[in-house]
Amino acid sequence: MTRTKVKNMEEFAALCGISRPTVSKYFHDPESVRVHTRNRIEAALAEYDYRPNIFAMNQNRKLTKNVGIVVPYLADPFFAEIARNVEQRCIDAGYRPTLFSSHGDRDLEVDILDNLRSLKPAGVLLAALGRGSDRAAVDRFCEDVPTVLFDSNVEGAGLAFVGSDNPQFSFLMVDYLCRTGAPPTFFEMKNPSNPNANKRRQGYIAAMEQLGHEPAIVQVKGDGWEFEQIGRREGIAALNSGQFATNTVLCSNDRLAIGLISACYELGLKVGREDDAQIRIAGQDDHPFARFTCPPLTTVAQDYDSISRTAVEVLFRSIEGDVRDHERLLFEGKLVMRDSA
Numbered sequence: 001m002t003r004t005k006v007k008n009m010e011e012f013a014a015l016c017g018i019s020r021p022t023v024s025k026y027f028h029d030p031e032s033v034r035v036h037t038r039n040r041i042e043a044a045l046a047e048y049d050y051r052p053n054i055f056a057m058n059q060n061r062k063l064t065k066n067v068g069i070v071v072p073y074l075a076d077p078f079f080a081e082i083a084r085n086v087e088q089r090c091i092d093a094g095y096r097p098t099l100f101s102s103h104g105d106r107d108l109e110v111d112i113l114d115n116l117r118s119l120k121p122a123g124v125l126l127a128a129l130g131r132g133s134d135r136a137a138v139d140r141f142c143e144d145v146p147t148v149l150f151d152s153n154v155e156g157a158g159l160a161f162v163g164s165d166n167p168q169f170s171f172l173m174v175d176y177l178c179r180t181g182a183p184p185t186f187f188e189m190k191n192p193s194n195p196n197a198n199k200r201r202q203g204y205i206a207a208m209e210q211l212g213h214e215p216a217i218v219q220v221k222g223d224g225w226e227f228e229q230i231g232r233r234e235g236i237a238a239l240n241s242g243q244f245a246t247n248t249v250l251c252s253n254d255r256l257a258i259g260l261i262s263a264c265y266e267l268g269l270k271v272g273r274e275d276d277a278q279i280r281i282a283g284q285d286d287h288p289f290a291r292f293t294c295p296p297l298t299t300v301a302q303d304y305d306s307i308s309r310t311a312v313e314v315l316f317r318s319i320e321g322d323v324r325d326h327e328r329l330l331f332e333g334k335l336v337m338r339d340s341a
């Protein structure tokens with residue numbers, strides 16, 4: 001056995017070939033790092049003469065009060081609202097939050113994560129692009145920096161994921177729409193930017209089958225974050241070609257629904273619950289603008305408060321050394337009945 005004397009954690013991390021933050025994370029809680037990483041560190045401990053100075057670790061951990069907040073598209077009022085909520089909670093707890101938007105761009109998201117490393121944040125709250133993310137880059141970042149993901153998950157990355165129970169959203173709305181009228185057709189983008197859309201489709205299919213109805217899905221062209229434009233443009237095409245199986249449509253998200261309502265207005269179709277209405281339209285999210293559409297949009301509300309509060313609490317808990325296994329914390333939605341369906 002070599003038993004080479006190692007002076008500090010930086011030197012030990014270099015010998016391991018593992019980043020210093022990950023080594024530090026291991027010494028706080030060995031179970032908080034991945035098995036293969038833990039095995040490499042423990043093999044190095046058996047080979048080299050090194051034990052960390054726990055007091056120094058705890059002092060260094062508290063040098064920075066910086067917290068990074070990353071969202072995929074800050075121009076979307078949904079992300080602006082949840083980012084505002086998270087930011088205020090960080091400020092109230094005495095941290096200095098810095099807000100970043102990746103604007104739906106994979107390369108920009110990677111650049112933001114690289115820049116955040118240089119700030120040496122106490123932790124990061126990340127709403128990743130999801131399928132559009134560079135998975136390897138997100139994994140590397142989460143190994144180096146205490147990170148809690150929210151809204152959009154990258155499976156297995158970070159300390160925890162905090163978000164919505166998206167299948168429950170669809171089930172709740174399908175049940176309501178079937179009880180109050182014709183069963184809905186599901187309206188979505190073929191290549192959605194946000195991975196929550198797939199979970200909502202799965203929830204829709206499960207709900208329709210459980211209620212004894214044949215699922216009907218209309219997938220339209222479009223990618224990126226211009227949901228209202230896609231909903232309007234592709235909604236006009238779907239309406240003109242008779243693609244909707246009934247007079248009821250459940251949209252994957254509120255912004256698509258807002259675009260579809262605009263399409264109906266352009267085609268002279270009345271949206272709503274009244275006897276003379278020709279189509280019912282519902283969404284999911286309770287987007288900040290949903291109550292101001294004409295007619296106001298029936299939707300399922302995300303629990304903004306619980307998601308933001310829990311994400312921040314989990315991050316602060318980890319900063320203070322209480323690091324647990326990867327947690328997955330989901331919150332149910334609430335039905336919001338308005339005049340569109």
